[in-house]
Amino acid sequence: MSALIKWKNHHIEDVEVNLLLHALNERYGYDFTGYAKASLKRRLLELVSYFDIEHLSQLIPIMLYDEAVAQTVINSISVPTSDFFRDPFVWLHLRTHVLPELASFPRINIWQAGCGHGQEVYSLAILLHELGLAKKSHIFCTDINPEFLDDAKKGCWSTRNADIWRENYQKSGGNGTLSDFFIEQENKMFIRANYKQNIEFIQHNLVIDDVFKEVQLVICRNVLLYFGTDLQNHVLTLFTRSLERGGYLLLGRGENILNLKEQHLQLELRDTSLQLYRKTMDMDSNV
Amino acid sequence: MYKMLVIGLSAGGTPLIRQLLSALPKNYSLPIAIVAHLPEDHPNHLDKVLDAVTDLPVRTARDKEPIITGHVYIAPSGYHLLIERNHHFALSHDKKVKCVRPSIDVLFGSAAEVFENNLIAVILSGANSDGADGVAMVKKLGGLCIVLNPEDTVFNTMPNAVIRAAEVDYIASIEDIISLLVCVDEK
Numbered sequence: 001m002s003a004l005i006k007w008k009n010h011h012i013e014d015v016e017v018n019l020l021l022h023a024l025n026e027r028y029g030y031d032f033t034g035y036a037k038a039s040l041k042r043r044l045l046e047l048v049s050y051f052d053i054e055h056l057s058q059l060i061p062i063m064l065y066d067e068a069v070a071q072t073v074i075n076s077i078s079v080p081t082s083d084f085f086r087d088p089f090v091w092l093h094l095r096t097h098v099l100p101e102l103a104s105f106p107r108i109n110i111w112q113a114g115c116g117h118g119q120e121v122y123s124l125a126i127l128l129h130e131l132g133l134a135k136k137s138h139i140f141c142t143d144i145n146p147e148f149l150d151d152a153k154k155g156c157w158s159t160r161n162a163d164i165w166r167e168n169y170q171k172s173g174g175n176g177t178l179s180d181f182f183i184e185q186e187n188k189m190f191i192r193a194n195y196k197q198n199i200e201f202i203q204h205n206l207v208i209d210d211v212f213k214e215v216q217l218v219i220c221r222n223v224l225l226y227f228g229t230d231l232q233n234h235v236l237t238l239f240t241r242s243l244e245r246g247g248y249l250l251l252g253r254g255e256n257i258l259n260l261k262e263q264h265l266q267l268e269l270r271d272t273s274l275q276l277y278r279k280t281m282d283m284d285s286n287v
Numbered sequence: 288m289y290k291m292l293v294i295g296l297s298a299g300g301t302p303l304i305r306q307l308l309s310a311l312p313k314n315y316s317l318p319i320a321i322v323a324h325l326p327e328d329h330p331n332h333l334d335k336v337l338d339a340v341t342d343l344p345v346r347t348a349r350d351k352e353p354i355i356t357g358h359v360y361i362a363p364s365g366y367h368l369l370i371e372r373n374h375h376f377a378l379s380h381d382k383k384v385k386c387v388r389p390s391i392d393v394l395f396g397s398a399a400e401v402f403e404n405n406l407i408a409v410i411l412s413g414a415n416s417d418g419a420d421g422v423a424m425v426k427k428l429g430g431l432c433i434v435l436n437p438e439d440t441v442f443n444t445m446p447n448a449v450i451r452a453a454e455v456d457y458i459a460s461i462e463d464i465i466s467l468l469v470c471v472d473e474k
Binding site: 008010036037038039042043079081146222224226227229231253254255256258 | 349350352363365366367369370371372375377378379380381382393396397401402428
């Protein structure tokens with residue numbers, strides 16, 4: 001029998017990451033195996049100090065038997081950071097170009113995929129109200145994580161970032177004030193009820209669940225970054241099938257569809273810096 | 288033997304990186320990835336500034352893009368830049384590390400894991416300690432670590448932090464760093 005070969009720790013950690021992902025999938029049905037590995041590993045390794053263990057793999061037996069621990073692991077894998085009107089130039093473009101164009105549709109269905117703590121979906125609701133489109137619009141806000149959905153549904157945030165949000169909102173072309181949209185109480189900001197009216201919160205897993213509605217706009221920012229290439233392709237196909245012809249897809253400004261012309265014939269890039277795509281009107285091309 | 292060069296800089300680093308890139312020959316083969324701390328949500332003009340001083344192709348790194356020999360890549364503002372095992376870039380919007388995003392530690396750490404002793408890491412100047420953990424990781428996995436001499440910049444917090452965190456291979460002037468980088472690529 002030959003001697004076992006010594007490995008460097010970071011290679012062993014890769015094995016631990018894979019084992020943990022398989023355990024999470026088999027036990028809880030959450031499949032993160034198609035995620036981009038480099039940043040995923042960073043987030044998972046933070047759990048080692050959080051749970052005060054020596055190796056990530058020691059978390060596996062705990063997680064298998066303790067649902068609360070598993071939820072913590074799942075929460076650490078999905079990344080719910082956002083701000084109101086983040087990247088204001090993107091929202092300005094939605095306000096001045098995309099939404100006015102969609103106004104010609106009899107109904108505007110919007111799929112907001114990945115809800116974080118809700119900042120993005122309520123930014124959208126505010127825009128729709130300001131453009132007078134709220135009554136004919138319906139937003140489907142989905143997330144894989146029921147805890148994030150509940151949180152977003154509440155529509156309540158700390159006032160800590162209010163200055164940044166005000167500045168973002170103004171740069172996005174807004175003329176109102178934050179108090180038009182929020183009620184402030186004891187360092188908390190609550191979204192006013194009328195901005196919740198046309199939002200439906202739905203648990204949906206982009207990895208395994210199918211299209212559920214025809215929509216004219218899909219917004220999914222800073223989600224595909226976390227997916228590997230195959231999973232990204234799968235999800236882009238899902239979005240394309242969900243979109244009506246002429247509808248728009250908005251990704252995060254750091255995102256990138258590498259094989260657009262080979263694999264996603266029905267999507268055309270409208271603006272690289274915005275990462276805005278449109279589903280072609282062409283009847284012949286296939287998804 | 289080296290396959291990748293990563294460079295980190297913050298306050299005071301722009302003239303240094305301009306000097307460095309302008310001095311590299313146009314057939315320089317090592318791909319270069321740069322993390323510079325820039326204001327978030329502002330358009331990133333460093334690519335234009337650097338493109339003007341070098342014949343090497345300069346671009347903002349994009350998610351899932353393969354790394355190409357002889358190209359210079361800059362981390363986009365507001366995103367961490369990482370390298371995957373398949374030598375493609377990955378961006379992430381994970382929380383800030385040491386109050387910054389992009390983080391030098393994040394790029395250097397992921398590059399160290401992928402390139403191990405085929406990596407060169409360079410720290411120029413800066414007013415915080417980002418880069419110290421990253422350089423320590425590069426050193427641990429066998430990469431070559433070069434730091435600007437803290438006496439050569441008023442923004443010396445970063446080089447000093449790096450020197451404290453790791454046994455770096457060279458503490459050098461910008462001219463000597465350039466000579467080293469040219470020399471290792473010719474080998």
